[in-house]
Amino acid sequence: MALIDTSSTASRKERESSKRYESPKRRESSKGQGSTKDQEPTMRRGYFASLLRRPLALVAHVVLALAVIAAVFASVYPVDPLKQNLMSSLMPPSLKVDSFPGSQAAMPAFMGTDALGRDLMARILLAIRISLAVSFLAVLIATVVGVFLGLIAGFLGGVLDSVIMRIVDALLSLPFVVLAIAVVAAIGPGLVNVALVLGLTGWVTFAKLVRGEVLRIKQYSFIEAAYATGCSGRRILFRHILPQASGIILVNATLTMGQMIISEATLSFLGLGVPPPTPTLGGILSDAQQTFFAAWWIVVFPGLVLMAIILAINIAGDFLRDYFDPAEEGAR
Numbered sequence: 001m002a003l004i005d006t007s008s009t010a011s012r013k014e015r016e017s018s019k020r021y022e023s024p025k026r027r028e029s030s031k032g033q034g035s036t037k038d039q040e041p042t043m044r045r046g047y048f049a050s051l052l053r054r055p056l057a058l059v060a061h062v063v064l065a066l067a068v069i070a071a072v073f074a075s076v077y078p079v080d081p082l083k084q085n086l087m088s089s090l091m092p093p094s095l096k097v098d099s100f101p102g103s104q105a106a107m108p109a110f111m112g113t114d115a116l117g118r119d120l121m122a123r124i125l126l127a128i129r130i131s132l133a134v135s136f137l138a139v140l141i142a143t144v145v146g147v148f149l150g151l152i153a154g155f156l157g158g159v160l161d162s163v164i165m166r167i168v169d170a171l172l173s174l175p176f177v178v179l180a181i182a183v184v185a186a187i188g189p190g191l192v193n194v195a196l197v198l199g200l201t202g203w204v205t206f207a208k209l210v211r212g213e214v215l216r217i218k219q220y221s222f223i224e225a226a227y228a229t230g231c232s233g234r235r236i237l238f239r240h241i242l243p244q245a246s247g248i249i250l251v252n253a254t255l256t257m258g259q260m261i262i263s264e265a266t267l268s269f270l271g272l273g274v275p276p277p278t279p280t281l282g283g284i285l286s287d288a289q290q291t292f293f294a295a296w297w298i299v300v301f302p303g304l305v306l307m308a309i310i311l312a313i314n315i316a317g318d319f320l321r322d323y324f325d326p327a328e329e330g331a332r
Contacts, residue, residue: 050323060315067309071129074122079107081126082277085117090295112297114287123279124302128309130280134195135260141199142260143253146206147242153207154214155237165211168204176201176259177266184272191274194267198260209252213245247324254317258310265306281306 051058093112111120153164171179183197217223218241226236267273268282276283281302288298 047323051319054319057315057319060312060319063308063312064316067128067132067312070125071132074125074129077122077125079119079122081118081122081279083118085113088113088117089115090291091117092295093297111301112295114284114295114298115291120284120298120301123284124281124305127279127281127284127302128305130191130274130278131261131264131306131309134191134198134264134274135257137192137195138198138202138260138264139253139257141196142202142256143206143249145200146203147210147249149203150207150210151214151237151242154211155218155233155241161211164207168207171201171204172208177263180263180267181270181272184267189267189272189275191278194264194273198263202256202260202263205256206249206252209248210245213248214241217241217244247320251317251321251324254313254320258313258317261306261310261313 051061088109091109091113093110095108095110107119109119109121111124114120114123149164153161179201180197183201184194187193187197223236223240226240231239264273265280265282265285268280269286270282271286273282274280284302285299285306288295288302292299
């Protein structure tokens with residue numbers, strides 16, 4: 001019994017001494033450990049608490065939420081964006097109901113009409129849906145292709161890494177919009193075609209960023225521990241490395257979203273995007289070239305909407321970068 005008491009006392013002292021000399025990083029990690037149910041609400045509160053401390057980022061989130069709501073409920077607006085009414089051609093913005101001859105519904109034309117008498121607000125709402133749909137599909141394609149190739153290049157290395165990076169360097173040396181214009185001109189315009197072209201020409205930034213992140217994460221000790229425990233390369237890549245790189249992937253996807261919207265608007269402005277009569281922001285601006293001085297609202301309103309969405313996406317992406325990398329925010 002005495003021997004048992006002595007050994008238990010010694011083991012207790014060892015545990016106490018190990019706790020006493022525990023490193024700060026290990027102490028913080030042990031405090032952060034817990035069930036997933038305990039961690040999820042804390043992460044949500046941390047995100048929204050950080051958002052409340054950044055009024056500009058909060059405004060950007062509100063603008064993006066309004067854009068998504070407008071895109072989802074664009075068809076609820078009681079005016080047909082495709083119906084022409086030459087009697088109401090180039091009518092200025094008005095708040096009066098039935099102020100235009102031959103109006104379609106008991107709704108004022110808040111943003112006026114275009115050269116063919118189509119309600120500009122109804123067309124802008126539908127154009128937001130088209131722009132967000134094309135850009136989201138393009139970013140999804142670019143993310144899947146770029147992340148996959150970046151993971152393979154960074155993890156396997158060797159000749160495959162060299163080949164993929166030389167392709168990336170070659171594509172980065174070409175102007176993105178010029179390359180997209182050339183491909184769209186070859187395969188033809190259309191919503192799906194534009195999204196495919198933008199996605200398959202925009203994956204290079206994802207591949208380059210993810211490859212660098214994989215090379216950095218591979219040096220961590222937990223990767224060596226995973227190898228030591230017998231984990232396969234595929235499990236290490238998708239279970240341990242990919243989650244660590246998810247933050248930079250999300251930030252780059254958010255920033256790329258704005259680039260895709262601008263590219264889609266550029267292609268539509270040049271007549272290579274979604275074909276008419278489907279309204280797009282770039283197409284509306286292109287149609288307004290001939291009537292700009294006679295009807296300023298055809299340029300101002302879609303231009304402001306496009307600028308607000310792009311600016312909100314960039315601010316939100318900047319906030320996400322600081323949120324996932326607090327050291328970056330501290331450096332500023």
